[in-house]
Amino acid sequence: MCIVPIFNDEVIMIRQFRPAINNYLLEIPAGKRDIENEPPYVTAARELQEEVGLKSAQLHLLAEFFNTPGFCDEYSYCYLALDCEPVEDNRQGLEEELMTIEKVPLQDIPKLIAQGELVDAKSLLGILLTLQYLDG
Template identity: 50%
Template sequence: MATVESGEGFTPIGERQEWQGRVVSLSVAEIRAPDGSIYEREIVRHPGAAVIVPVDGEEVIMVRQYRPAVNRELLEIPAGKLDSKDEPPEMTAQRELEEEIGKRAGHLELLAVFHNSPGFCDEITHCYLATDLTDADRRPHGIEEQHMAIERIKLAEVTNLVASGELADAKSIVGLMLAREHLR
């Protein structure tokens, strides 16, 4: 199935930025609908992210970290923002592996590129499978990373963790399911 870059018959007219934060910004877009009507939508602008499924044998190395937006700790695969336009997503993936779990991937394979929440946000995530892991210096950044825990889970247990609610982070569910299928 082919993707369509612009909505058929929908035409962006303009956009104004309402707010700029450290990571995201909020814009209001004005759009002309196929029937000629004009409407507005809020759009969160995000630089994008790289997420990594680090597989070591039958296990995946994950992190448990506090997420203020949901006020709880979540079990997640390593991930990081595409902070620099000069850094390709695969380099971000390698950097985040070192920062978060103290590993480097001998082999890094792109599994998918997907939109996280296209109803309101333009974030695009590049999802990688990392294998042939070797030790590296762990370099956590930020208060959450300094307090995150590293955990290993069996790849075979992913479905049970999702069903139980223990694994509730969408990017991690997508990445783990893709990795599991890819490695079969």
């Protein structure tokens, strides 16, 4: 599950340490279903609030995809969150404590991709689909 939140013409992203690559990555908010059979849009709304303290009046499904089908059967949904509003910061978990929130202007996204600053696959997919959606 991943979400591209847009607030004031900025993508609200997180930077967090990823032990597998021993580095910090700039990513869109993401998470997994904590409740069996929870509808994907409910999970997306919860993760949006938990990770970046926002709620959205408009969640648009951008894509569904297998993350690494040669390795596992993990299946994801990617949403665009428009008309975002801040809510009470409820970032309580250890994971959330180790993240920093970064606001990235939409017009800076192509430069970040070209410079290799944005290399997380789900984030690239979500952001490129968002740019296409907003242009369309």
